[in-house]
Amino acid sequence: MIRTPLRPLARILEARARGENPDAIERENLRLRHEQMRDQARLRAEGRLLVLGAAFFCAFVTVGARMGLLAAAEPHEPSAAASTAPIVAQRADIVDREGRILATNMATHSLYAQPPQMIDKARAARELARIFPDLDEEKLLKDFTGKRKFLWIRKKISPEQKQLVHDIGEPGLLFGPREMRLYPNGKLAAHILGGASFGREGVHSAEVIGVAGVEKAFDNFLRDPANGGQPLRLSLDLSIQAAVERVLFGGMKLMNAKGAAAVLMKADTGEVVAMASLPDFDPNDRPAPRPGAAAEDSPLFNRAVQGVYELGSTFKIFTAAQAMELGLVGPDTLVDANAPMRWGKHTIHEFRRKNYGPKLSVTDVIVKSSNVGTAHMALEIGKERQQDFFRSLGLFEPTPVELVEAPTGKPIVPARWGDIHTITASYGHGISASPLHLAAAYASLLNGGERVAPTLLAGGRPQTGERVVSEDTSAKARAMLRQVVQHGTATFGEVEGYRVGGKTGTADKPNPQGGYYKDKVITTFASVFPADDPEYVLVVTLDEPEDRSGPDPRRTAGWTAVPVAAEIIRRAAPLLGLRPEIAPHPDFAVTLASH
C-alpha cells in the first residue's frame, strides 16, 4: 500500500507560496487516514460478526433440528447401553408369602381378520368354525363379506390353535401378540386374586387390567414400570390356602350348606394367611355376573369380606371382655341369668327356651352361651360405651383389607341405638358384620389386646400399638374361650395339642320378606389357637348348614361349623409349623431314649 505522507512537500511549498497554513493540509490528511482506518476496522468487525452469526445460526439450527427430530421420532430403547434393567413384563406377578406364583403373564396371540385381504372367505369361515366350535360360520361369513375392514375373532388363542389357523393359509387372517394373565393354581384364592381382562386394545398390544380383588386394588402398582417387575407379595400361604379350601369344601358338602367362608389370620399382625369363600370360580375364566340372580348367591361373591351376617353368640365374648375391662365383673362374678328376661315389650329367651339361671358366673355365661346373662352385662356397660368398644374393634366400618370389594362389606348397625339394640348386639343379633370383621376383632381382643387391622400384604401393616383391652383381660377372655371348647358348646373343636379356644354362634337368617327364617341359619365358629399363646385366629362360617346324621336335623354351630373348623386346624396347624404340645406344663421333659 502506498502510504501518503501527512505533509507532502509539494503541496506544503505550494501552500506556503499562497500564504496558507500548511498545518491544514496535515490535518486534512490525518482525517482522511483516520477515516480509512475506521472503514477498514468496521469492515473487519462486520466480517467477524457475519462469521459469528453464521456459526450461531448453524448451531441453533442443529440443536433445533435435533430437538424436533427427537420429539417426532418413535421412541426406542438405547441399544448401545449395556442393559442392566430387565425387560419387564407389562404387569407384575403376584406371589404368596413364600414367593410361590399366584398370578403371572403368558405370551400368547390374538386373532383378527382383515376381510379386504381375504381370498377365499367362505373357506376361511368354514375352517374357523371348525377350529373354534363356538364360532358361527354363517355369522363369520356375513362379517367377512360385509363392509367391515377389520374384526377381532379371538382375544386369546393357544399355540396349537394358532398353528391350525396358520394352516388355513388365508392372508386376511392375522395374529397380534398378546400378554395374557394366568392363574396357574386355578380356583385357589379366586376371590382374593379377582381376575384380569383387556383394557384398551390395539393390534400389536393390549392393556391388561385388573377387574376385581387385589388385581384391581393394586392395579397401579402392578402396572407401574418403576417397580421393575417386582412382584406383589401377599400374606397368603399357598399350601395352607389349598388345605383350608379343601377342608372347607368337604365340610360344606357334609353339612349340606349352600355356602361357606373361612378366614385364618395371624393374631398379632392381622395378616390373612388363608381366606376362602365357597362356592368359588376360576379367575382364568371369570364368569360374568348373572343379571337377576341375587349377588349373595353368585360364585363371584366373597362371603368372607362382602357377606355381612348376624354372627350370633360369637359377639358375647366382646361384651364379657368389656365388662371385665371396665372392672364391672370378674371371670367368677355371678350375674343374673334368669330366663326369660323381659325388657319393655321384648322377651329375651335362651337357646330352646332353656333357663341356666338364676345366677351364672361370667365364665359360665360364655361357656353355656347365655343370652340373658350377656344382656345383663351389656345393660350395665351401657350403650355408649358398648358402641365405642365395638367401634374400636372395627365392627362399624368396612374392613380396610386391600381388596376392591372391601368397602361393599359395610356392617349393618341399627340406625337408632336403643337399649334393646344394646341387648341384642351383646349376643350378636341386630348387628351384621363379615367373617373378616369378626376375625380382626377376635385377633385384636385375644392377641394381648392390641388392635390389628386385617391385611393381605406380607409383613402386615405398621403396628400402631393402640390398645382395645389390657393384657390381663385378653388372657381372661382366652381362658373363657378355652373352656367353651373344653366343656361348653364347642367340644367338637378340641384338637389335641393345639389348645383351641373359641366361641360358637348360630343366628337365624333374616327373611327378605321380614322376620327370620325358622329353619335357615348362619353358623359361625370363631377360634384362637393355641389359647395360652395366641398365634392364629380362625373364623369359619357356614350358610344354611344342616347336619342330617341324627334323627332330627341339627343346625347349631356346635354341630356344623365347629367340626369343620377343628378339621381345618388339624390340617393347617402342622403346616403353619405349630408343634402340638400335649402337656402344656413347662417342667415336663421327655427322657432320652436309647436302644
Added chain:
Amino acid sequence: MRTVLYVLSALVVMGLAYWAYNQNYRTHEALKETQRLQREIGQMRESLGVLRAEWAYLNRPDRLRELADLNFDRLGLLPLHPEQFGEISKVSYPAPELPPILSSVEVVGEREDTP
C-alpha cells in the same frame, strides 16, 4: 525434505481414515451384537416366564394331591399330621461303644449321691 513431509502427512491421513472407518465398522458390529443379545435376553426372559408359569402350574396343590393319591402305593404320602412332629430327644442314637474292660480295678469306683 518438504516432499517427504507431504508424503508422510498423506500417509498419516490415510492411516487415520482407515482407523476411523475401522472403528466405525466395529461400533456398528458391536451395536448389532448388543441388539441381537438383547433380543435373545428378551426371548429368554419370555421363555423363563413361561417356564415359571409352567412350574407353578405343575406344582399346583390340586395336581400334587392327585399325584399323591395316584402314587399312594409307592410313596404312601398323607397330609401332615400333628403326631408327626418329633423331638430331638426322642431320636434314638446308637449307644456309644464301651471300651473293653482290661482290668477289674477300672470298674471299681465310689458311688456318688445323686442330688
